[in-house]
Amino acid sequence: MDVPTSVGSRIKFLRERKRMNKAQLARAVGVSDVAVNYWERGHIKQIGHHRLTLLASTLGATMDELLGVVTNPQQDVSEDVQAQLNEVLNKVAERYSEQDPLYLSEEDLALLVENTPLKALIGSTVG
Numbered sequence: 001m002d003v004p005t006s007v008g009s010r011i012k013f014l015r016e017r018k019r020m021n022k023a024q025l026a027r028a029v030g031v032s033d034v035a036v037n038y039w040e041r042g043h044i045k046q047i048g049h050h051r052l053t054l055l056a057s058t059l060g061a062t063m064d065e066l067l068g069v070v071t072n073p074q075q076d077v078s079e080d081v082q083a084q085l086n087e088v089l090n091k092v093a094e095r096y097s098e099q100d101p102l103y104l105s106e107e108d109l110a111l112l113v114e115n116t117p118l119k120a121l122i123g124s125t126v127g
Contacts, residue, residue, distance in 0.1 A: 007047070010066055012040040014059035029054040 004010040015025050015036075022040075026033040029051060038044040047055070056066045063069075 006042055008040045008042040010068055014061050018059055028058040
């Protein structure tokens, strides 16, 4: 199946996934089935935040899923990467426990970049 590209098509997709008809969804979110039909067909493009929240909850979706917000999986930090980063940050914090905590030397910045997956994220922007 094609990925729904509009809010209306996502509402329809999520409604059908929940095996609900338009009337059932309408009752659940407090509108008429005509309103649901208009949303799904794109005739009503602006839906209030309260109603969107009800729709997402009723359809068993997140607000991001309902609105089609796509996150970049490369921006997600795995637990392993987070543990490595925390370890390096703790080493740096130990070195500066008695100094200005806002100061980070070039050496420490290099330590962060070279010893964590940050290098892959920021590439050659730090030199």
